[in-house]
Amino acid sequence: MLFNSTEFIFVFLPLAVLVHFALARVSAPAAILGTTLSSLVFYAWWNPPYVLLPVASIVANFWFARLIAAAEKPAAKRLLVLGIVSNILVLCYWKYADFLLSIVYSYKAAPPVVPLALSFTTFVQIAFLVDVYRRKIPLDFSRYAFFVAFFPHLIAGPIVRWNSFGRQLGDDARFRLDWSNVALGLTIFIFGLAKKVLIADSLSPHVGAVFDAAARGDPVTALAAWGGALAFSAQIYFDFSGYSEMAIGLGLLFNFRLPVNFAAPLRATSILDFWRRWHITLSQWLRDYVYGPLTFGRPMGWWRAIAVMITMTLAGLWHGAGWTFVVWGAYHGCLLTINTIWQRIVPERDEPTRAGRFVGWALTFTAFVVGSVLFRAADIETSRHLLAAMGGMGQPPIAEALTLQHDWWAIRQGWISEAFIRTWLGSTWSVTGTALTLLALAIALLLPDPMEITGYREGDAQSAWRRNVGVLAWRPSLIALCAAFLLFGEVFFRLGQVSEFLYYQF
Amino acid sequence: MAIDKGEAEITGWCVAHLAKALRRPEGKIDPQAKFTRLGVDSAMAVYLVAELEEWLGRELAPELAFEYPTIATLARHLAGERD
Numbered sequence: 001m002l003f004n005s006t007e008f009i010f011v012f013l014p015l016a017v018l019v020h021f022a023l024a025r026v027s028a029p030a031a032i033l034g035t036t037l038s039s040l041v042f043y044a045w046w047n048p049p050y051v052l053l054p055v056a057s058i059v060a061n062f063w064f065a066r067l068i069a070a071a072e073k074p075a076a077k078r079l080l081v082l083g084i085v086s087n088i089l090v091l092c093y094w095k096y097a098d099f100l101l102s103i104v105y106s107y108k109a110a111p112p113v114v115p116l117a118l119s120f121t122t123f124v125q126i127a128f129l130v131d132v133y134r135r136k137i138p139l140d141f142s143r144y145a146f147f148v149a150f151f152p153h154l155i156a157g158p159i160v161r162w163n164s165f166g167r168q169l170g171d172d173a174r175f176r177l178d179w180s181n182v183a184l185g186l187t188i189f190i191f192g193l194a195k196k197v198l199i200a201d202s203l204s205p206h207v208g209a210v211f212d213a214a215a216r217g218d219p220v221t222a223l224a225a226w227g228g229a230l231a232f233s234a235q236i237y238f239d240f241s242g243y244s245e246m247a248i249g250l251g252l253l254f255n256f257r258l259p260v261n262f263a264a265p266l267r268a269t270s271i272l273d274f275w276r277r278w279h280i281t282l283s284q285w286l287r288d289y290v291y292g293p294l295t296f297g298r299p300m301g302w303w304r305a306i307a308v309m310i311t312m313t314l315a316g317l318w319h320g321a322g323w324t325f326v327v328w329g330a331y332h333g334c335l336l337t338i339n340t341i342w343q344r345i346v347p348e349r350d351e352p353t354r355a356g357r358f359v360g361w362a363l364t365f366t367a368f369v370v371g372s373v374l375f376r377a378a379d380i381e382t383s384r385h386l387l388a389a390m391g392g393m394g395q396p397p398i399a400e401a402l403t404l405q406h407d408w409w410a411i412r413q414g415w416i417s418e419a420f421i422r423t424w425l426g427s428t429w430s431v432t433g434t435a436l437t438l439l440a441l442a443i444a445l446l447l448p449d450p451m452e453i454t455g456y457r458e459g460d461a462q463s464a465w466r467r468n469v470g471v472l473a474w475r476p477s478l479i480a481l482c483a484a485f486l487l488f489g490e491v492f493f494r495l496g497q498v499s500e501f502l503y504y505q506f
Numbered sequence: 507m508a509i510d511k512g513e514a515e516i517t518g519w520c521v522a523h524l525a526k527a528l529r530r531p532e533g534k535i536d537p538q539a540k541f542t543r544l545g546v547d548s549a550m551a552v553y554l555v556a557e558l559e560e561w562l563g564r565e566l567a568p569e570l571a572f573e574y575p576t577i578a579t580l581a582r583h584l585a586g587e588r589d
Contacts, residue, residue: 276548276572284568292549304547340547347543462572 001045003246004196006495012042016151017253024175031175032146035254039151043116050115054154057090058145061125065132065139080133084126091122099321108379112321117155119318123285124148128162130289137162143169152250156243158261159281164459165256174255181252183476184454189249190488191450195242197491199440203235206433207376213428214389215382224429225373225389231433233372234440237266240279245450248458259459264449266441267465269352269360271335271367272343277465282318284459286311308340309333319375324383328374335367407431448472511562513585520577523557537577546571558584 001008016038024031044051064083068076092100095114102109125148131137146169153160168174210228214220220228244261251258259281268274275283294307309330316329349356370387377383407430410416416431425431451457452466454474474480511519517537525532528545535544541551551571559566562584567573574580 272542287548288552288568292552295547295549296553343542344545347540459567459569462569 001042003243003250004193004495009495012038013250013253016042020254021175021177024177028172028175029142032142032169035151036142036146036149039146039149039154042151043149043154046116053115054117054121054149057087057121057125058148060086061129061148062139062141062144064129065137065144068129068132069137069139076133080129083129087122087126087129091118094118096317096321109321120153120155120157120159121148123159123282123289123318124161127159127285127289131162135163137166150251150254150256152247152254152256153258156240156247157279157281158244158247158259159285160258164259168256176255178255180476181255183481184456184474185249185252187249187474187480187484188252188450188454188456189246190484190491191453192242192245192247192249193491194487195238195245195450197494199443200235200239200242201494202436203231203238203433203440206430206436207232207235209430209433210428211376211378211382211386214385215378217385218428219426220386220389220428221424221426222389222392223424224426225386226369227425227429227433227437228386229369229373229390230441231437232376233266233369234437234444236372236375237262237444238440241265248456257458260451260457262449263451263462263465264444266365266368266444267361268364269357271332271339271364274364274368275332275336276462280459282315286315290314305337305340308336312336323380324374324377327380327383328371331371331374335371511585513581516558516562516581516584517577519561520554520558520581523554524577527553535577537581540575541571541577542575548572 001012003009016035019038020031020035023034040051040055043054061083064079064086068079068083071079095112095118098109098112101107128137128144128147132139143166147160147162147165148154150160150165207228210220210224211232214225214228241262248258248260261280263277263280265274265278268277291307291311294310295304298304310333312333313326313329315332316325316327319325319328352360370390373386373390374383377386407416407421410431411418411421421431425434448467448469452469453472457463521532521535521537524530524544524546525535527550528535546554552568555566555568555570566584570583571580574583
C-alpha cells in the first residue's frame with residue numbers, strides 16, 4: 001500500500017487514526033499496541049509472508065538490547081558488536097548476496113528483491129542498540145516495537161532515533177487528539193503528495209526515455225543527456241522529499257513529530273552544506289555511527305579524508321547493490337574531501353559575497369546533477385555513455401522516426417520543427433521535458449519549501465537555511481484550508497496512476 | 507544535576523576541550539572563529555555538544571553547534587538559556 005494510493009488515503013489512514021485515538025481513550029499502551037498492529041497490516045499489504053521479517057527483527061533486536069543493558073561493559077560491547085553484525089548479515093543476505101557472488105564468479109548481478117523497509121529498519125535498530133550501550137535506555141517492548149514499526153516512517157524513513165521518538169512515546173499528552181496537529185499534518189501531507197504526484201511523476205517518463213535509450217546504447221545528444229540528468233535530479237528530489245513530508249504529516253496526525261529530512265537541498269552553496277540538507281537523517285546517522293567512531297580521538301588530517309571516503313562509499317552501497325552506487329558514494333566522498341581541504345586553505349567568510357554564494361551554488365548543483373547520472377543509470381556502461389554525452393562527446397542522432405510523442409502538438413502548431421528536435425534533442429529528449437524540468441527546478445530553487453511555509457521544525461541541522469515567507473506562512477485558517485483543498489483536488493484526479501516511490505527500492 | 511555556568515566559564519571549557527581534541531595550544535583557539543575555520547568537522551561538533559551536555563548536566567540538541575557556529579555564540583546561548 002502506497003501513501004499516494006486511494007486505498008491508503010481514504011480507507012487505511014482514517015481507520016488507523018480512529019483506532020489509535022479510540023484505543024488511546026482506554027490507555028496509551030492500548031493505542032501503542034493497536035497502531036503497531038496497524039503498521040504491520042500496512043507492511044503485510046505488500047507481501048503478507050514477508051511481515052515475519054520485521055517482526056522477527058524487532059523481537060531479536062529487543063532481546064539483544066536487553067542483554068546489552070543487563071551486561072557489564074566488556075560483555076556489553078561484545079553483545080553490541082554481535083547485534084550490529086547480525087543486523088548487517090541479514091541486510092547482506094537479502095541485498096548484497098548476489099552482488100558479492102557476481103564479483104567472485106564474474107557474472108552480471110540481477111537487481112535484488114529486497115524486502116521493503118529492510119535498509120531503513122536495519123539503521124534504526126543498529127542506532128538503538130548503540131544508544132542502549134551508551135546510555136542504558138529504559139526498555140519496554142511495546143514502545144520499542146511501535147518505534148520501529150510505526151508505518152509513517154517504516155518503509156523509507158525519515159530514520160528516527162530513540163532519544164527523540166522514544167521520549168514522545170512516554171508523554172501521555174500525545175495520546176489525545178490534537179486538532180491543530182491534524183490541520184498541520186494534513187497540510188504537510190498534501191504538500192508532499194503534490195510534490196510526488198504532480199511533479200516527480202510528471203518527470204518520470206522523460207527521465208526514463210533518456211536513461212533507457214542510453215542503457216540500450218542508442219545515441220544520446222549532449223542536450224538530451226543534460227536534460228535527462230537534470231530531470232532525474234529534480235525527480236528524485238521531489239519524489240523523496242515529497243515522501244518524507246508525507247511521512248511527517250502522517251506522524252502529526254498521530255501527534256508524533258518525525259524529523260525534517262530535506263532542507264531545500266538544491267539551494268545548497270557547498271557540498272558540505274548539501275549533505276546537511278539532503279536526506280538529513282541518513283547523513284546524521286552516518287556521521288554518528290560510522291564517521292564519528294572512525295575518527296574519534298584522531299587528529300585532523302589524512303585519516304579524516306579516508307574516513308569520509310569509507311563513510312560515503314558505504315552510503316552508496318546502502319542505496320543499492322551495484323557498482324554505480326559504489327562509484328556514486330565514492331564520488332561524493334571525493335567532493336566532501338575537496339570541500340574540506342578548500343575550507344582549510346580558503347577560510348569561510350563570516351558574510352559570503354553574493355558572487356561567492358552564486359559560484360558555490362552553481363558548482364554544488366552541477367556536481368549533484370553529474371552524480372545523479374550514476375545514481376539512476378542501470379550500470380556503469382550506461383552512466384559512462386551519458387556522462388560522455390554530457391561532456392560533449394555525444395553521438396549525432398540517428399535518422400529514425402522520433403520515438404517521443406510529447407512534442408507533436410507543438411510541431412503541428414508550427415512552433416518548433418521536427419528537424420530542430422532531431423538535431424538538438426535527438427529521439428530521446430523533448431521540448432516538453434525541457435519545459436517541465438525547468439519548471440520543477442524553478443519551484444525547488446525559487447519557491448519556499450513546505451517546511452518553511454508551515455514552520456515545521458524537528459531535528460534539522462540549522463535554521464539559517466529558512467527564509468522569511470511573509471504572508472505565505474501557514475496558520476490554521478479558512479484560507480489555508482481552501483488552499484489545501486484545492487491542491488488536493490489537483491492531486492486527486494491523478495491518484496489512479498499510482499507509481500512507487502523511488503526510495504522504496506533502497 | 508544541572509549546573510549553572512557563566513558565558514566566560516563555558517567559553518573557557520570549550521576552548522580547552524577543542525585545544526585537546528585538535529592537539530593545539532589553547533591560545534590558537536579563537537572563540538570568535540567559526541568551528542569550520544578551526545578545523546572542527548560535523549562529528550567533532552556533535553561530540554563537543556555531547557561533552558557539554560554531560561558537563562552542564564542538562565540536555566542539549568545534538569545539532570546545537572550548527573545553529574551557533576562559534577564558541578562565543580554557543581557559550582552566549584548556553585549561558586542565556588539557564589536564565
